[in-house]
Amino acid sequence: MSGPGNNDSVRVEVRGLRKSFGEHEVLRGVDLTVERGEIFVLMGPSGSGKSVLLKHIIGLEEPDAGEILIEGQGINTEGLRDRYRMAMVFQSGALLNSLTVGENVGLYLREHRLKPEAEIRRIIAEKLDIVGLKGAEEKIPGELSGGMKKRVALARALVIEPQLILYDEPTSELDPLIAITIGQEILALRDRTHATSLVVTHDRDLAFGIADRIAMIADGEILEIGRPEDVRRSQHPLVRKFLTADFKPKPQ
Amino acid sequence: MFRDIGGLVILFWRTLLALPLALRQRRKVAEQFYEVGMASLLMVCILSVFIGGVLALEIGPVMVERGLANYLGGILGLGICRELAPTLMAVLIAGRIGSAMAAEIGSMAVYQEIDALRTMNINPVHYLVLPRILALAVALPMLVIFADLVGWMGGALVCATNQQIVVGMQSFFANLRETVDVQDVAHGLIKTFVFALVIGTVSCHQGLSTIGGPRGIGRTVTKAVVNSIVLILILDYFLTHLLVQLEK
Numbered sequence: 001m002s003g004p005g006n007n008d009s010v011r012v013e014v015r016g017l018r019k020s021f022g023e024h025e026v027l028r029g030v031d032l033t034v035e036r037g038e039i040f041v042l043m044g045p046s047g048s049g050k051s052v053l054l055k056h057i058i059g060l061e062e063p064d065a066g067e068i069l070i071e072g073q074g075i076n077t078e079g080l081r082d083r084y085r086m087a088m089v090f091q092s093g094a095l096l097n098s099l100t101v102g103e104n105v106g107l108y109l110r111e112h113r114l115k116p117e118a119e120i121r122r123i124i125a126e127k128l129d130i131v132g133l134k135g136a137e138e139k140i141p142g143e144l145s146g147g148m149k150k151r152v153a154l155a156r157a158l159v160i161e162p163q164l165i166l167y168d169e170p171t172s173e174l175d176p177l178i179a180i181t182i183g184q185e186i187l188a189l190r191d192r193t194h195a196t197s198l199v200v201t202h203d204r205d206l207a208f209g210i211a212d213r214i215a216m217i218a219d220g221e222i223l224e225i226g227r228p229e230d231v232r233r234s235q236h237p238l239v240r241k242f243l244t245a246d247f248k249p250k251p252q
Numbered sequence: 253m254f255r256d257i258g259g260l261v262i263l264f265w266r267t268l269l270a271l272p273l274a275l276r277q278r279r280k281v282a283e284q285f286y287e288v289g290m291a292s293l294l295m296v297c298i299l300s301v302f303i304g305g306v307l308a309l310e311i312g313p314v315m316v317e318r319g320l321a322n323y324l325g326g327i328l329g330l331g332i333c334r335e336l337a338p339t340l341m342a343v344l345i346a347g348r349i350g351s352a353m354a355a356e357i358g359s360m361a362v363y364q365e366i367d368a369l370r371t372m373n374i375n376p377v378h379y380l381v382l383p384r385i386l387a388l389a390v391a392l393p394m395l396v397i398f399a400d401l402v403g404w405m406g407g408a409l410v411c412a413t414n415q416q417i418v419v420g421m422q423s424f425f426a427n428l429r430e431t432v433d434v435q436d437v438a439h440g441l442i443k444t445f446v447f448a449l450v451i452g453t454v455s456c457h458q459g460l461s462t463i464g465g466p467r468g469i470g471r472t473v474t475k476a477v478v479n480s481i482v483l484i485l486i487l488d489y490f491l492t493h494l495l496v497q498l499e500k
Binding site for chain 1 (some may be wrong): 356359360363364365367368369370371372373374379
């Protein structure tokens with residue numbers, strides 16, 4: 001894998017993607033394109049196939065049909081992951097519980113032997129500082145709150161200096177203040193690295209707060225795709241329902 | 253069943269291909285080696301002394317009755333180093349270490365830690381499987397050498413102190429030295445090495461295949477231990493048959 005440094009972002013194309021688990025068809029021919037350097041938000045209700053789509057894009061799932069192209073090359077092309085740096089921030093953080101926070105953040109650099117040890121320690125401290133966790137190197141994941149785990153996961157992704165970064169429900173289970181901090185981090189990261197960002201969420205505030213473009217997915221199909229203002233004006237009944245639902249009971 | 257065997261063979265092959273990276277993973281191999289060795293040493297010691305003791309109790313009086321007391325050291329020595337120590341230590345390690353490996357890797361699979369490794373282009377076979385199998389392949393034969401020695405001591409002690417046997421330590425070890433040679437110990441160690449590969453591969457394979465939550469991890473641990481023990485006992489027969497043929 002090439003070392004961090006080159007910040008050219010990448011273009012992602014999803015063509016006719018289909019996936020079933022047993023009898024249940026989760027993705028029904030999804031087509032979308034994420035342009036270089038944009039923040040693309042995939043929004044939809046729980047169980048709509050958002051996270052499964054994300055796993056296909058990072059290569060953790062094999063599609064039944066269709067393809068995923070990174071800069072025009074299939075995701076499983078030999079050497080693709082050596083040419084393009086990709087990172088994913090998992091919903092749970094997915095930190096390695098047997099490692100300390102510092103070891104988690106430096107894992108990529110150490111395993112690929114990309115930097116000398118002293119430089120790795122400096123980078124770990126710097127990335128933890130960026131996500132507001134300065135000095136947390138020796139903590140273990142079990143000592144961290146949900147929000148802190150997500151920020152460590154973000155720091156771990158930052159170390160890769162990714163050209164494509166995928167976020168799976170980055171604000172779920174977080175209080176509104178931390179959620180805003182995470183949203184701001186996503187924007188700051190894009191501004192700093194120009195990385196292409198694909199965010200999966202059902203958080204409407206986050207989606208409309210950070211997105212360059214939004215796609216609305218339900219039952220494994222893309223219902224609407226466009227700039228935030230276009231999606232707000234959508235007349236699709238499911239999109240309208242998702243965007244306007246609130247806690248207030250409707251008058252009888 | 254067949255899918256499991258296919259998966260095992262593929263995982264073992266991938267681990268073999270990763271062998272050139274062993275030096276790079278030496279720190280993790282050393283950590284695992286320490287885990288296997290230190291966690292099991294006391295247990296191996298206790299188990300071995302009693303294996304030797306009970307074997308002496310079972311066959312000692314019968315041999316003394318038939319005037320074969322002079323051969324007791326040799327019979328016990330052979331039984332322990334060729335069969336009992338390798339097999340029972342492998343079963344012990346499958347339960348003690350194999351289960352821990354399966355549970356740890358299984359929980360990493362369930363909580364997406366292995367997915368996280370893959371997204372960082374870190375191969376789980378290189379990072380998780382290779383160090384564990386290597387550590388087992390080195391540590392288990394060493395534990396068995398230890399078990400041989402302690403087992404012989406346990407047998408000698410019972411032979412010397414039991415009123416129905418009364419074969420002195422000197423006589424016991426003289427016959428043991430006369431009967432047991434390096435080839436016999438090597439016979440046991442070759443089997444042990446294969447058992448270590450089986451335990452490591454089965455446990456890691458079960459761990460990596462874990463799905464579901466805590467219940468899935470529980471199933472994984474059970475399957476890892478049961479499958480390891482079944483394979484150890486089946487392979488024991490065929491390996492013994494093969495090695496006996498080669499020794500002729």
